[in-house]
Amino acid sequence: MATRTVQFEIKRQASPDAPAIWENFELEWRPGMNVISAMMEIAANPVTADGRETTPITYDSNCLEEICGSCAMRINGKARMACSALVDNLEQPIRVEPLSKFPLVRDLQVDRSVLFDNLMAVKAWVPVDGTYDLGSGPRVFPQQQEASYPLSNCISCTCCMEVCPQFNLDTGFVGAATIAQVKLFNDHPTGKVFKEDRLRALAGDGGIQECGFAQNCVEVCPKNIPLTNAISDISRDVLLQKAKDFLRG
Amino acid sequence: MAPKIIVVGGGLAGLAAVIKIAEAGGSVDLFSIVPVKRSHSVCAQGGINAAKNLKGEGDTTDKHFDDTIYGGDFLANQTPVKAMCEAAPAIIDLLDRMGVPFNRTPEGLLDFRRFGGTLYNRTAFAGATTGQQLLYALDEQVRRHESDGKVKKYEGWEFLSAVIDSKGVARGITALDLRTMELRSFPADAVILATGGTGALFGKSTNSVICTGSAQSAVFQQGVYFGNGEFIQVHPTCIPGEDKLRLMSESARGEGGRVWVPRAAGDARPVEQIPASERFYFLEEWYPKYGNLVPRDVATRAIHKVVYELGLGLDGQPMVYLDLTHIDRATLNRKLEGILEIYEKFVGVDPRDHPMKIFPGVHYTMGGLWVDFNQMTNIPGIFAAGECEYQYHGANRLGANSLVSCIFGGFRAGPNALNYAKSLPASEGDGGHAAELARQAEINAKLLNNKGTENPFRLWRELGATMTEHATVIRYNKGLKQADEKVVELLDRYKNVNLSDRSQWANTSFAFARQLKNMLELSRVVAQGALLRDESRGAHYKPDFPDRNDERFLKTTKASFTGSAEGPRFEYEEVDTQFIKPRPRRYDATK
Numbered sequence: 001m002a003t004r005t006v007q008f009e010i011k012r013q014a015s016p017d018a019p020a021i022w023e024n025f026e027l028e029w030r031p032g033m034n035v036i037s038a039m040m041e042i043a044a045n046p047v048t049a050d051g052r053e054t055t056p057i058t059y060d061s062n063c064l065e066e067i068c069g070s071c072a073m074r075i076n077g078k079a080r081m082a083c084s085a086l087v088d089n090l091e092q093p094i095r096v097e098p099l100s101k102f103p104l105v106r107d108l109q110v111d112r113s114v115l116f117d118n119l120m121a122v123k124a125w126v127p128v129d130g131t132y133d134l135g136s137g138p139r140v141f142p143q144q145q146e147a148s149y150p151l152s153n154c155i156s157c158t159c160c161m162e163v164c165p166q167f168n169l170d171t172g173f174v175g176a177a178t179i180a181q182v183k184l185f186n187d188h189p190t191g192k193v194f195k196e197d198r199l200r201a202l203a204g205d206g207g208i209q210e211c212g213f214a215q216n217c218v219e220v221c222p223k224n225i226p227l228t229n230a231i232s233d234i235s236r237d238v239l240l241q242k243a244k245d246f247l248r249g
Numbered sequence: 250m251a252p253k254i255i256v257v258g259g260g261l262a263g264l265a266a267v268i269k270i271a272e273a274g275g276s277v278d279l280f281s282i283v284p285v286k287r288s289h290s291v292c293a294q295g296g297i298n299a300a301k302n303l304k305g306e307g308d309t310t311d312k313h314f315d316d317t318i319y320g321g322d323f324l325a326n327q328t329p330v331k332a333m334c335e336a337a338p339a340i341i342d343l344l345d346r347m348g349v350p351f352n353r354t355p356e357g358l359l360d361f362r363r364f365g366g367t368l369y370n371r372t373a374f375a376g377a378t379t380g381q382q383l384l385y386a387l388d389e390q391v392r393r394h395e396s397d398g399k400v401k402k403y404e405g406w407e408f409l410s411a412v413i414d415s416k417g418v419a420r421g422i423t424a425l426d427l428r429t430m431e432l433r434s435f436p437a438d439a440v441i442l443a444t445g446g447t448g449a450l451f452g453k454s455t456n457s458v459i460c461t462g463s464a465q466s467a468v469f470q471q472g473v474y475f476g477n478g479e480f481i482q483v484h485p486t487c488i489p490g491e492d493k494l495r496l497m498s499e500s501a502r503g504e505g506g507r508v509w510v511p512r513a514a515g516d517a518r519p520v521e522q523i524p525a526s527e528r529f530y531f532l533e534e535w536y537p538k539y540g541n542l543v544p545r546d547v548a549t550r551a552i553h554k555v556v557y558e559l560g561l562g563l564d565g566q567p568m569v570y571l572d573l574t575h576i577d578r579a580t581l582n583r584k585l586e587g588i589l590e591i592y593e594k595f596v597g598v599d600p601r602d603h604p605m606k607i608f609p610g611v612h613y614t615m616g617g618l619w620v621d622f623n624q625m626t627n628i629p630g631i632f633a634a635g636e637c638e639y640q641y642h643g644a645n646r647l648g649a650n651s652l653v654s655c656i657f658g659g660f661r662a663g664p665n666a667l668n669y670a671k672s673l674p675a676s677e678g679d680g681g682h683a684a685e686l687a688r689q690a691e692i693n694a695k696l697l698n699n700k701g702t703e704n705p706f707r708l709w710r711e712l713g714a715t716m717t718e719h720a721t722v723i724r725y726n727k728g729l730k731q732a733d734e735k736v737v738e739l740l741d742r743y744k745n746v747n748l749s750d751r752s753q754w755a756n757t758s759f760a761f762a763r764q765l766k767n768m769l770e771l772s773r774v775v776a777q778g779a780l781l782r783d784e785s786r787g788a789h790y791k792p793d794f795p796d797r798n799d800e801r802f803l804k805t806t807k808a809s810f811t812g813s814a815e816g817p818r819f820e821y822e823e824v825d826t827q828f829i830k831p832r833p834r835r836y837d838a839t840k
Contacts (some may be wrong), residue, residue: 035493046750133342
């Protein structure tokens with residue numbers, strides 16, 4: 001019986017300055033195979049479909065269960081997590097490319113640290129007084145918890161930024177993920193102490209006004225975070241804050 | 250000048266240590282292979298234990314302490330475990346204040362659920378993504394300290410070794426920039442390792458890719474004792490996969506999930522056509538008191554027995570059902586959605602409608618770097634916290650105790666390291682930095698220029714296969730000897746390793762090959778430690794020695810590196826049992 005195989009086309013680039021090339025791989029099909037397990041297979045046997053020796057592919061990955069947010073890449077043109085990209089559900093040849101909106105490091109690895117910088121800029125934290133024992137936290141009713149929890153599920157994969165037409169170096173747009181975190185912390189009983197600071201951070205260039213409501217973000221989010229609702233709510237709050245700040249002079 | 254502390258690892262334990270040091274005015278350099286928000290703690294699902302007694306059950310921290318010691322088969326030193334259980338309620342309060350979206354009762358209080366090895370609702374939870382939510386809360390607090398300039402992050406750097414001066418005192422670390430491949434040494438007054446578990450020794454496990462144990466092994470080879478290395482937890486309920494074994498949280502059973510197989514071997518009827526009387530709920534039958542919530546080692550051995558001794562695996566395959574279909578969808582979504590989505594995405598079947606097919610998989614490293622009650626190893630200035638050290642879980646960890654032990658350990662290691670650093674005399678000369686850098690540069694050059702034929706990823710697969718076969722659920726001395734011999738063979742073949750990639754930019758093969766050497770050295774600690782322990786205790790089970798033997802083995806295993814062909818040297822240390830007298834551990838009868 002002939003072995004069933006899977007075809008991959010993977011975009012390679014040895015360094016940020018090196019030319020990009022495509023390499024083809026033909027791998028033995030295995031049940032439950034996903035794009036990460038295919039790349040593990042290539043690392044164990046780094047040979048292209050035409051029998052040429054190559055190097056293992058450089059890519060980010062860690063948990064392999066779509067919770068750490070590491071392995072975002074473009075697979076058959078779609079930004080998604082590679083670990084949950086099951087080969088059986090993908091059209092072949094499976095084309096794998098790095099995210100396009102972030103500085104390339106090597107092969108499928110890109111530098112997404114801009115998201116963490118953005119989270120710092122909007123003070124995405126609850127400013128507790130200290131870690132010593134101050135008793136229990138504020139009461140939170142289940143309805144509030146059920147509203148916050150989905151926002152808190154953001155895995156920082158940056159897929160929403162990759163697919164956003166407005167997210168690029170020219171606009172400096174912070175992107176949907178950061179805006180959703182602003183909503184999360186502004187709604188928290190203690191986190192809201194920085195509400196005005198956060199809204200002001202989103203008021204200028206690169207802030208929420210850059211959003212063109214293309215709604216690509218909410219479609220691509222692997223965690224189904226209500227990103228467009230968060231953007232609508234925060235847009236309104238930013239406008240109100242601007243008006244308040246104007247009146248206060 | 251404020252003392253400089255290096256923390257290696259940005260999971261719960263590392264971040265907890267960072268926060269305490271920053272708060273106390275220390276200065277921290279935080280090293281992590283991945284951005285810390287992507288650390289393995291993110292994978293923890295079911296919850297975190299604390300005896301808050303919010304369900305009117307009369308739960309106390311003493312009962313939590315007793316359950317933990319009993320669950321760990323009396324191998325853990327009792328003083329630190331007692332302190333952890335007493336601190337746990339305040340840790341939950343703190344996490345709550347930091348904004349962790351814990352599930353709530355209608356009154357707005359924290360909700361709690363049951364977990365394995367206890368009869369109390371003691372586990373606070375945020376859906377079924379508790380580890381993610383806890384990690385994010387600490388990540389946010391660290392980002393806050395980072396913005397205040399108290400913390401400097403080195404993300405994308407891998408720890409290679411400790412820098413140890415001529416008096417045997419730690420003075421910093423060496424690390425590798427995984428992008429530029431730059432090797433550098435970093436001075437510090439104390440170093441805290443919080444580098445997680447060692448799942449990669451077994452090839453596929455529930456652990457993340459970075460959980461190789463490489464950092465622990467590196468300092469072990471520099472003289473740190475490794476404690477209880479033979480104790481490896483195999484989690485009863487995982488989804489088998491090509492690239493990893495995905496965890497299916499114990500919380501599924503905590504919320505009422507039932508484990509079963511058809512009573513008749515080879516029964517191929519669809520599930521809904523199998524009447525209750527023809528279903529074998531073996532955990533409930535064998536362990537009526539704890540039922541599906543027996544500790545993990547007990548549940549894992551029961552599944553092995555059903556599959557391999559009774560021949561009742563589903564379709565003759567090594568799998569059993571984990572069934573949630575009797576629970577209504579709204580409850581499942583509110584309490585377990587995260588894990589149900591994992592099953593749905595990776596298996597393609599909705600576990601709300603169909604029972605899940607699961608099997609045990611390597612999950613947690615109870616053993617680890619030996620530390621004293623202050624979290625310091627035997628090398629002054631090297632501390633350890635979290636899964637990478639050995640002291641809170643004995644021979645078997647209870648579910649939902651890992652998150653609390655990580656945070657508690659980090660909270661202790663941080664201030665203790667700072668206190669230690671304050672009274673540290675200045676180093677003589679360069680504190681050993683130049684020599685250690687030279688040693689590491691030589692290892693790197695040799696590896697890059699090696700003209701061998703062995704692919705490191707294939708060597709690793711062979712390691713995983715032999716360790717999983719011989720050193721997990723059921724252990725025989727003959728098999729353990731074979732495993733150790735195989736590791737020796739792999740160490741020899743490693744000398745002939747060939748990197749398919751010799752570049753000096755984001756070279757993942759190079760980083761992996763360095764990890765692999767450390768994995769091999771640590772595997773000998775596991776295999777030989779298991780070989781020497783001729784008894785059964787917690788997760789360590791030998792059919793040829795089925796009983797616990799307190800007289801000979803109520804002792805902590807301490808392995809030290811020798812560099813000789815025979816492998817590590819082993820010695821044994823008395824266990825602190827001053828609070829709870831060891832008694833037989835039987836979950837089929839009343840405790």
